[in-house]
Amino acid sequence: MYSFRDIASYHKDLLSGNITCTQVVHELLTEIEKKKHLNIFLEVFRNTALNRAAELDTQLKSGNTGKLAGVVIALKDNICYKGHQVSASSKILENFTSLYSATVVERLLAEGAIIIGRCNCDEFAMGSSNENSAFGNVLNPHNEKAVPGGSSGGSTAAVAAGLCHVALGSDTGGSIRQPASFCGVVGFKPTYGRVSRWGLIAYASSFDQIGPLSKTVDDAALVMEVMAGADEYDSTASQKPVPAYSQEIKNYAYKPRIAYLKDCMESPGLDAEIKARMERVITALKNEGYTVDAVDFPYLDYLVPTYYVLTTAEASSNLSRFDGVHYGYRSKNATDLESTYKKSRSEGFGKEVKRRIMLGTFVLSAGYYDAYYSKAQKVRKLLCDKTLAILSQYELILTPSTPGTAFEFGKNSADPIKMYLEDIFTVQANIAGIPAISVPAGTHSNGLPYGLQLMARPFEEAELMGFAKILEKY
Ligand code: GLN
Numbered sequence: 001m002y003s004f005r006d007i008a009s010y011h012k013d014l015l016s017g018n019i020t021c022t023q024v025v026h027e028l029l030t031e032i033e034k035k036k037h038l039n040i041f042l043e044v045f046r047n048t049a050l051n052r053a054a055e056l057d058t059q060l061k062s063g064n065t066g067k068l069a070g071v072v073i074a075l076k077d078n079i080c081y082k083g084h085q086v087s088a089s090s091k092i093l094e095n096f097t098s099l100y101s102a103t104v105v106e107r108l109l110a111e112g113a114i115i116i117g118r119c120n121c122d123e124f125a126m127g128s129s130n131e132n133s134a135f136g137n138v139l140n141p142h143n144e145k146a147v148p149g150g151s152s153g154g155s156t157a158a159v160a161a162g163l164c165h166v167a168l169g170s171d172t173g174g175s176i177r178q179p180a181s182f183c184g185v186v187g188f189k190p191t192y193g194r195v196s197r198w199g200l201i202a203y204a205s206s207f208d209q210i211g212p213l214s215k216t217v218d219d220a221a222l223v224m225e226v227m228a229g230a231d232e233y234d235s236t237a238s239q240k241p242v243p244a245y246s247q248e249i250k251n252y253a254y255k256p257r258i259a260y261l262k263d264c265m266e267s268p269g270l271d272a273e274i275k276a277r278m279e280r281v282i283t284a285l286k287n288e289g290y291t292v293d294a295v296d297f298p299y300l301d302y303l304v305p306t307y308y309v310l311t312t313a314e315a316s317s318n319l320s321r322f323d324g325v326h327y328g329y330r331s332k333n334a335t336d337l338e339s340t341y342k343k344s345r346s347e348g349f350g351k352e353v354k355r356r357i358m359l360g361t362f363v364l365s366a367g368y369y370d371a372y373y374s375k376a377q378k379v380r381k382l383l384c385d386k387t388l389a390i391l392s393q394y395e396l397i398l399t400p401s402t403p404g405t406a407f408e409f410g411k412n413s414a415d416p417i418k419m420y421l422e423d424i425f426t427v428q429a430n431i432a433g434i435p436a437i438s439v440p441a442g443t444h445s446n447g448l449p450y451g452l453q454l455m456a457r458p459f460e461e462a463e464l465m466g467f468a469k470i471l472e473k474y
Contacts, residue, residue: 001027004165006216007071014060014070021053021060021070025114028072032117032163038139040154040163042077043085044117052114059112066112067226067246073108074164076155077118078125079210080199081105088201089133090123092348093328102199103234104168104210104227111226116164119154123350124319125170125203127151128178128422131413132352140183142448146406149179152213156183159213166214166223170200172207173307174426177438177453180213181401184440184449186472187213188220188465191458192433193238195224196231202318204311205236207430217439217469221245224461243462252466256395257291263300264425269403273444278400281441281452281474292398295390299383304420306383307427309363309376315353316360322348355416380431387432388457395463397455399425401438405448425453435461437468 002019004010013019032044049072056070075081078088080098082105087093105115122132130138130153138153140146141161148157152169156179159167169176171189180187188211195210202208212223225245231237260282265275285292324330324344331343349357363372390397403424412419429436435458438451452471456464 001031004162004215007068007165007219007222010071010165011069021056021114022050024070025049025053025072025116028116028163035141035161035163038141038144038157038161039136040119040138040157040161041074041117042087042089042120042135042154045084045115048084049114049116056112056114066110067222068108069112070114071112072114072116072165074116074155074158074167075105075118076121076152076167076169078121078170078201079105079168080201081115081118084118086118086201088124089121089135090349090353091134091329092322092344094134096328100199102210103196103231105199107227108223119152119158119167121154122151123353124201124315125151125172125175126315126352126356128174128419129407129409129412130154131409132350134350137409140406140448142184143406145408146448147182147409149182149406151175153179156180156185156187156213159183159185159215166212166219168210169213170203170208170210171430172203172311173430174423176211176213177401177426177436177451178422180438181451182406182449184443184451185213185215186217186220186440186468187211187438187451188224189429189436190224190228190461191435192430193236194228194435194459194461196234196237198231198233204314205318206314207311217249217437217465217472218246220437221249221465224465238459240459245462245465248462249466249469252462252469254463254466255290256463256467257293257393258285258396258398259293259295259390259394260398261297261300262294263297264399265294267300267403267424269421269424270400271404271444274400274404274450277441278398278452281398281471284474293394295394297386297390299386300424302379302383303427303431304424306376306379307423307431308359308420309372310380312356312360313364313373314360316357316364319349319353319357324348352416383428384432387428387434391434391457395456395460396467399453399455401425401451401453405444405446405450429455434458435464437464439468439471
C-alpha cells in the first residue's frame with residue numbers, strides 16, 4: 001500500500017508515475033473497509049471518488065495539475081457536497097441530499113481534490129467525544145477503548161488511521177483541535193471569517209469555522225490557501241487577500257515572541273505529563289533565544305460558561321429550521337402543524353442537541369435575556385480584548401491543546417459540565433475569533449498522543465503555521 005507522508009512527496013510520486021490516483025483510491029477504499037469497525041465513515045463516495053481519480057489520472061498525464069491534484073479528502077458530515085447525503089450525524093437529517101456544495105468543497109475540487117466520503121461526528125457538531133452522534137461512536141485508532149475526541153471525531157480518526165490524506169472538520173469551540181490532540185494529527189482553526197461558511201450546517205454562526213486536519217503543518221497550509229478567501233455567499237468571509245501560505249511558511253525565519261498563560265499551567269485539570277512537556281518546550285525555546293514569557297490571564301474560568309451561553313443561544317436559533325416541514329425527518333405520529341413541529345423535533349434530535357436548544361432558548365427568553373445572553377456578550381468582548389492585549393505584546397500564545405489525553409467511552413457522559421470542561425483551552429480562540437492550531441507533541445506514558453496549541457493575531461495564519469512547523473520538531 002502507498003504510504004502517504006505529505007502532499008508534496010505524494011505529488012512527486014504521482015508525477016513520476018510511481019503511482020496513480022486510481023491505485024491510491026482503490027487502496028484507501030480497501031483500507032476503509034478493513035477498518036470499518038472504527039465507525040469513521042458514515043458513507044463512502046466510492047463511485048464519485050473512483051471516477052474522479054480516473055479523470056485526474058488523465059489530467060496528470062497532460063501535465064494539467066491543480067494544487068491538490070489527487071489529494072484524497074474526507075468531509076465532516078456537516079459540510080455539503082452537491083448530490084451527496086449530509087446529516088450532521090443527526091436522525092433529523094437522515095437521508096437528506098445536499099442541493100449544492102459548500103464553497104470550500106467547490107474550491108478543493110477546482111484544485112483537483114478527490115472527496116472520498118463523509119465522516120461521523122457529534123450531532124450538529126455538539127460534543128467533545130463523538131458520543132453524541134446518532135450513528136454510533138467513532139473509536140480512537142490509537143486505542144479503541146478511547147474516544148477520538150469531538151466533534152470532528154470521524155474526520156480526525158480518518159487522517160490518523162490513514163483512510164484519507166486530509167480531512168475537513170469544523171471548529172466552534174475546539175472541534176478540530178481537540179480531536180487532533182487526541183488522535184495525534186495537526187488540526188487548524190482559521191481566523192473567524194477567513195474561510196467561507198457557505199454550505200456548513202450551522203451550529204453557532206459567530207464561532208463556526210471550517211478547517212483542515214492533516215498529517216503535517218505544510219499540508220494544512222496548502223489546503224488553507226485553497227479554501228480561504230472572500231465569498232459572495234458568506235458576507236462574514238473577509239475580503240482580505242489570501243497569502244500563499246504554503247510558500248510563506250517555507251521561508252519563515254522570524255523569531256516570534258511567545259506568551260504562555262500561567263493560569264493554564266496552574267489549571268487543576270491539567271495532566272502532569274502534558275504540563276511537564278509544556279515546561280520542556282518552554283525551556284528549549286528559551287535556550288534557542290526565543291522570548292517566552294508567562295502572562296496572567298485570570299479569566300480562564302469564564303471562557304467555558306461564556307461559550308456555552310452564547311453558542312447555545314445561536315444554536316437554538318439556527319436549529320429552529322429543522323421543523324419537520326422544511327428538511328429531513330417528519331414524525332409519523334404528527335396530526336397537525338403543532339404536533340408536526342413538536343413530535344418531529346422531539347424524535348429527530350438527540351439528547352445533547354435538545355439540551356442545548358433548551359438552554360439557548362432559556363438564555364434568550366425575555367425574562368433572562370439581560371441576565372445571561374447580554375451579559376455573556378459583554379464578557380465575550382472583554383475576553384476578546386484581554387486576549388488581543390496579550391497578542392499586542394506577543395505574536396503567539398502557547399498552551400496545551402487539551403487538559404489530558406483521550407478518555408474512555410462513558411467517562412464524561414453522565415456529567416455534561418465535566419465534558420464541557422474538556423474545551424477549556426480551545427474555546428478562547430473561538431471567543432476571540434483568532435486562528436489556532438494543535439500540533440502533535442508526543443505520546444503520553446498511557447500510549448496516547450496529545451498536542452500543543454498555538455494561537456495568533458487575527459489573519460496571521462502564516463505566522464501561526466510558520467512557527468507551528470518549528471514546534472512540530474520540538
Ligand atoms: N466540544 C465543544 C462543544 O461541544 C466544541 C464543539 C465544536 O467546536 N463544534 O460545543
